[in-house]
Amino acid sequence: MVLMIGLLSQAQQSIVDSLVQNAAVQITDSLKIDKLHKDFFKYVYSKPKVANQIADYTIANTKVENSPYQHAQSLIRKGIYYDVVSKKDSALLLYDRAMEIAAPRKDYISMGNVYNDKGLVYWNRDELELAMEQYVLGAEVFEKVDYDRGLSSIYNNMGLILYDLGRYTESKTSHLKALKIRERLKDTYGLGASYSNLSNVAKRLDQRDSTQYYMRKAIEIKKESNDKRGLAIAYQNLGIDFRDARVLDSAIFYSEKAQILYEEINNKRLSANNLVTLAEMFQLDGQYEKGIDRIKQGILLIKEDQHKQLAEMEVIKGRLHAYNKDFKESAAAYARALEHRDSYEETERTAQAQEYYEKYQSAQKEQEIAEQRAQLAENDLKLQRRNQTIYLLIGGAILIGLLGFFFMRQRQIKSEQKAKEKELELALAKIETQNKLHEQRLRISRDLHDNIGSQLTFLISSLDNLKYAQNLDANVTNSKLASLSGFTRNTIGELRDTIWAMNKNKISLEDIEERTTSMIAQFNATNNDQIIWNVEFDAANVVIFNSVNGMHVFRIIQEAINNALKYAEANEISIYATSDDQDVHITIKDNGKGFELDNYQPGNGIKNMKERARLINSVLDLSSKKDAGTTIQFSIPSDSYSK
Known part of the structure; x- marks a missing residue:
């Protein structure tokens, strides 16, 4: 292992040495650094360690005094490397250092680069407002020097933010502005990105012909430029489009092609994301064993502290095991998902507390700086008065002293x-x-x-x-x-x-779905009689209850399932959750022995369910016939949950 690491390190250094030698043929040192700056982007995604060594070399061989622009650009590239390897705080630190060099010298290109790259960091942190603020500032400085290449990148990133916000028409407009500039510049790499982004927007706007057109244009461009990372993303997006159209053989074909490229460039993050997509495709196609294999590969690529992503992947794994009739493995996967979910929420609360503390500290520092500036201004005023005559100096000093005392008081x-x-x-x-x-x-x-x-x-x-x-x-x-x-x-x-x-302070409908599915999986894992179940929560991603109302909803579903298993002797249970503009509708249906409502005296279980429904401003509807099963329905009004 040590030998292998040494060989890899030597190979990386050999690449850097070769690049430095090739750049050395340039007439001036400035052109040599420019050549290495271009080489940086050839390696930053495929071989980030090589790109890091290039950035270190250019930083060491440029000085602020002699070449401030190139030194700032070198710091920016070091920040980009940190961003690619997920060291976001280090990236922001390097960007700020570059801005300290560029801003006093009105180096608008470097300033725009910093704004653009900081926007990417905030975007990856889901801080969309901060990201958009950086992009607007970047566009303003690029427009001052008519830097079209920088503007095209800004417009592209603005389009991505608008896409994440669900403003698809505005996103398309921004991407078309970027595309127009890139066509004029003949920017091959940028054109591939614009075509891919326009394909994604067209898909959201239900423009299927445009989706296919832009995606195939992206694939064509990325093949020409040998952009393996971009080509893999294009294949993955094309596979997702075929999946949504339920053309599963084509969906799997293109997603597998994407996976081969991701593994070639050793991009673990994108590879894990694509493996999740493949697992879901195999589930839809009924190939559960292959789906389980893909999701296991994806989990191995994720760091242990990425609890949110691991929770989502364990849920998919549990679902695949359930479809494959392996209920013990399904129950274990759902249990791990719940553990990761709890760990993620705890980490999120800790991070939020730290954020509030840092904001408090920043506010204190800003207040101290403001007071210091006010004191300096007052001292300057005193110095100006001393240049006047002796009599005016004495009178002015007294006046300033009185005013100062008044203002301070x-x-x-x-x-x-x-x-x-x-x-x-x-x-x-x-x-x-x-x-x-x-x-x-x-x-x-x-x-x-x-x-x-x-x-x-x-x-x-x-x-x-x-x-x-x-x-x-x-x-x-x-x-x-x-x-x-x-x-x-x-x-x-x-x-x-x-x-x-x-x-929990809040309970989402997705939490209730996972809890319900886990409960049924546990029953199947510990009982000889297997229950056929179907859980479909279409509204799970948008409905959030407070902890009390969420517990009432779960208890109603839990009691209905227990009644179906204990009294109705059911072997098939279906649970549905749908939503409209006003309410969330939940239905629990079984194929048990049922009963006649006219001769039925409700027990404590039914009474408790009705009382819980009343507490969430709902009414429980019970329908049943002998030997025809039982159906329980209730609707939750919008004033009992949030989105």
């Missing part, structure tokens, strides 16, 4: 007032938070008392009865103990569900 009063207002706001916020926590504890306490408490009381009573039943047959005793064991597991499950809700 006013500032002190305002500062004290602001501090008191801030303390009051913090106190009110703390009281409000404590009230909310108290209300939530009361709700959870009531839930624990009503459900878990009664079940544990029953368990204690049953164990006491067994203690006094000394003469019972061993089989009867074992049967009762097995029943109590199952009852205990059910109680533990309900306790876990309650703790799960306690740890």
